[in-house]
Amino acid sequence: VEGFGFTSEVTVRFAETDAQGVAHHSVYLVWFEQTRVEYLARFDGGYPALQAEGIEALTLETYVRHLLPARFPDRLRISCRCRDLRGARFRYEYAVERGDELLAEGWTTHACVNAQTFQPTRVPSWLATSIATAEGPEPSASSS
Amino acid sequence: VEGFGFTSEVTVRFAETDAQGVAHHSVYLVWFEQTRVEYLARFDGGYPALQAEGIEALTLETYVRHLLPARFPDRLRISCRCRDLRGARFRYEYAVERGDELLAEGWTTHACVNAQTFQPTRVPSWLATSIATAEGPEPSASSS
Amino acid sequence: VEGFGFTSEVTVRFAETDAQGVAHHSVYLVWFEQTRVEYLARFDGGYPALQAEGIEALTLETYVRHLLPARFPDRLRISCRCRDLRGARFRYEYAVERGDELLAEGWTTHACVNAQTFQPTRVPSWLATSIATAEGPEPSASSS
Amino acid sequence: VEGFGFTSEVTVRFAETDAQGVAHHSVYLVWFEQTRVEYLARFDGGYPALQAEGIEALTLETYVRHLLPARFPDRLRISCRCRDLRGARFRYEYAVERGDELLAEGWTTHACVNAQTFQPTRVPSWLATSIATAEGPEPSASSS
Numbered sequence: 183v184e185g186f187g188f189t190s191e192v193t194v195r196f197a198e199t200d201a202q203g204v205a206h207h208s209v210y211l212v213w214f215e216q217t218r219v220e221y222l223a224r225f226d227g228g229y230p231a232l233q234a235e236g237i238e239a240l241t242l243e244t245y246v247r248h249l250l251p252a253r254f255p256d257r258l259r260i261s262c263r264c265r266d267l268r269g270a271r272f273r274y275e276y277a278v279e280r281g282d283e284l285l286a287e288g289w290t291t292h293a294c295v296n297a298q299t300f301q302p303t304r305v306p307s308w309l310a311t312s313i314a315t316a317e318g319p320e321p322s323a324s325s326s
Numbered sequence: 327v328e329g330f331g332f333t334s335e336v337t338v339r340f341a342e343t344d345a346q347g348v349a350h351h352s353v354y355l356v357w358f359e360q361t362r363v364e365y366l367a368r369f370d371g372g373y374p375a376l377q378a379e380g381i382e383a384l385t386l387e388t389y390v391r392h393l394l395p396a397r398f399p400d401r402l403r404i405s406c407r408c409r410d411l412r413g414a415r416f417r418y419e420y421a422v423e424r425g426d427e428l429l430a431e432g433w434t435t436h437a438c439v440n441a442q443t444f445q446p447t448r449v450p451s452w453l454a455t456s457i458a459t460a461e462g463p464e465p466s467a468s469s470s
Numbered sequence: 471v472e473g474f475g476f477t478s479e480v481t482v483r484f485a486e487t488d489a490q491g492v493a494h495h496s497v498y499l500v501w502f503e504q505t506r507v508e509y510l511a512r513f514d515g516g517y518p519a520l521q522a523e524g525i526e527a528l529t530l531e532t533y534v535r536h537l538l539p540a541r542f543p544d545r546l547r548i549s550c551r552c553r554d555l556r557g558a559r560f561r562y563e564y565a566v567e568r569g570d571e572l573l574a575e576g577w578t579t580h581a582c583v584n585a586q587t588f589q590p591t592r593v594p595s596w597l598a599t600s601i602a603t604a605e606g607p608e609p610s611a612s613s614s
Numbered sequence: 615v616e617g618f619g620f621t622s623e624v625t626v627r628f629a630e631t632d633a634q635g636v637a638h639h640s641v642y643l644v645w646f647e648q649t650r651v652e653y654l655a656r657f658d659g660g661y662p663a664l665q666a667e668g669i670e671a672l673t674l675e676t677y678v679r680h681l682l683p684a685r686f687p688d689r690l691r692i693s694c695r696c697r698d699l700r701g702a703r704f705r706y707e708y709a710v711e712r713g714d715e716l717l718a719e720g721w722t723t724h725a726c727v728n729a730q731t732f733q734p735t736r737v738p739s740w741l742a743t744s745i746a747t748a749e750g751p752e753p754s755a756s757s758s
Binding site (some may be wrong): 497500 | 634639672673675677678679680729732
């Protein structure tokens with residue numbers, strides 16, 4: 183798939199399969215999260231650095247579309263990109279591939295909150311800048 | 327919430343919490359599945375009866391929106407209804423409540439498949455009829 | 471099985487099965503924990519009351535022996551008893567049954583710790599007394 | 615730790631933590647399994663090759679001793695060795711380390727079974743030979 187600047191790898195664990203013989207659909211959200219953590223780990227300390235500032239990132243929405251099943255012990259490639267970072271909120275988009283097959287795609291939305299009060303707080307500028315640099319300008323629908 | 331004909335209950339397990347002190351967002355998909363199983367268990371043998379016919383129900387899409395966190399050991403009420411049953415496909419909608427607070431809502435889409443070939447197969451008529459009876463006529467936008 | 475004063479029930483979730491078609495062996499530890507929570511819930515507020523005192527119970531050791539597999543959607547009976555409560559430490563023993571079949575048995579050991587420092591702290595007397603009352607005198611090897 | 619010929623690495627996932635802020639104790643069994651899979655993957659196709667012969671490896675017993683908690687996003691080293699391979703049965707031993715700290719240790723016992731009948735079947739000779747070669751002679755108590 184195109185348009186993703188970051189890719190991680192995950193191997194389907196036996197414990198992640200179910201009695202249909204495939205990776206259980208809830209596990210994709212765990213893989214997405216693991217990919218977000220690795221995505222952020224490239225920037226100034228990543229998620230632990232956020233936590234050290236007293237900030238947690240909540241998950242507001244999750245969406246996954248399954249096209250083909252993943253099986254034990256498939257080696258998967260999970261691509262992600264960060265979009266729509268505004269104030270406290272941001273959005274990730276994902277693609278899950280095995281070789282050249284697209285198994286699933288999805289997106290999640292998040293908000294940074296104060297870890298004590300769970301009140302929304304802006305994404306720290308060091309992180310917003312890092313992500314903007316990594317992702318580059320968003321595609322414009324009016325480009326000619 | 328209104329418009330749900332079936333409600334199940336689940337208690338947040340300690341193992342389902344994460345280091346934010348709340349139920350991990352991936353667990354809601356497990357609770358939704360458990361609610362579907364209980365929803366179907368009212369009808370002629372339910373999910374095991376489907377499996378006995380050589381049919382599995384795949385999960386095609388999942389969507390969850392989180393409004394408030396759930397904590398250990400909250401007692402939650404999960405409502406669900408089945409919609410849009412056509413051919414091999416159907417859709418469930420969910421609401422997760424604690425007391426009178428709406429914690430999350432979501433929907434999932436599914437397809438019945440042959441358990442051997444994973445090819446789509448119609449929802450068996452005994453199940454389609456049972457669900458139609460349980461859910462009643464779908465709300466019509468043009469009713470006067 | 472005999473000698474257990476407390477029994478809980480759990481239904482095998484589809485998400486808890488693996489590609490062998492049985493409940494994954496790691497899930498038994500989650501069921502044991504859930505049973506401990508319900509065991510304690512009978513006493514003065516249970517585990518949340520412990521947490522309200524700034525105490526957490528750590529798991530030090532776990533042991534499970536599997537005799538027969540559990541399958542979706544088996545209804546299981548999990549019995550547990552608390553033993554060897556001394557100072558900060560205590561031990562639980564478990565049996566997992568389906569009808570009159572013993573599927574698994576196990577034990578876990580625990581220590582109460584200060585939730586901030588993770589240093590050992592005595593089991594609160596209200597809880598020690600409640601457990602002692604519930605379990606009665608331990609069988610004595612020298613009884614005649 | 616000494617005496618382990620195979621070491622794998624795992625990063626604690628956020629979803630694997632619990633409200634105590636540490637990796638949940640049930641997750642160690644998933645890490646052990648993942649380590650066994652990687653241990654076997656060195657030999658002639660590993661676990662998938664076993665499955666292709668119609669053989670599954672059941673888990674009979676699990677034991678874990680926890681010394682220190684693991685936290686997100688710790689990078690852990692999991693060592694394992696295979697012992698006591700006789701007929702259908704074998705045993706794995708594990709150590710979980712973070713840097714030079716021993717966080718946990720444990721062991722599991724297993725039996726090969728026919729995937730259809732779940733009846734015990736000898737560990738295939740190609741695998742027994744590979745393991746014996748990898749592990750070398752077991753330490754003898756009577757060596758002088």
